[in-house]
Amino acid sequence: MEFVVSDEIRAAAPEYKALIVNAKIENPPTPDALWSALMAEYEHVASTYEMPMVNKREAIAATRAAYKACGKEPNRYRPSAEALMRRMVRGLDLYRTLTAIDLINLLSVETGHSIGGFDADAISGDVLTLGIGREGEPYEAIGRGPLNIAGMPVWRDAVGGIGTPTSDNDRTKLSESTRNLLMIINMYGLEAPVEEVEARAVELLRQYAAATDIRVTRVE
Secondary structure, three states, X not given: OEEEEOHHHHHHOOOOEEEEEEEEOOOOEOOHHHHHHHHHHHHHHHHHOOHHHHOOOHHHHHHHHHHHHHOOOOOOOOOHHHHHHHHXXXXXXXXXXXXXXXXXXXXXXXXXXXXXXXXXXHOOOOEEEEEEOOOOOOOXXXXXXXXXXXXXXXXXXXXXXXXXXXXXXXXXXXXXXXXEXXXXXXXXXXXXXXXXXXXXXXXXXXXXXXXXXXXXXXXX
């Protein structure tokens, strides 16, 4: 599969990088060991951050800046890493779902990056392009219905949008039957070297999702 970053994104977010991870996985309900790791990170975030600090975190602040440059107000449509951290700081419950989803949530909170997770078999075509959402562009967000993605960075396949930093599309969502994972780690600003983020992603996939045939593509 080819991954293309459009000129409009390059202009709005010139520092943008992505790690594209493909892997064969097992995706059962989240096991206790993974849930415990996520809860440990929850406790770390809740004890370390106060609410005003969350959107100042380097990776989150860079994603918010990209939203503004693309034409979206990040206080109304928060990047997923920020939204998840805010839940933790507020002491709200998290939803225990599937291995790949909670693995991505853990990696997202650890790194500050908003990460897309997709069933690769549900993607249409062999090119994914990162552009900016248009007015009236249809997009069915997971668990929230129609989402206004105008002015928001969006990855598109041959059919339409599949992922934004705020929410992935229901059409390509992960399920218990997912065996071919596509993970897109959207890096609008770096807190840790790319190599460290990549190594951690691979480690989590092997540890919790029995991942094999892991292939990582860097988009810069």
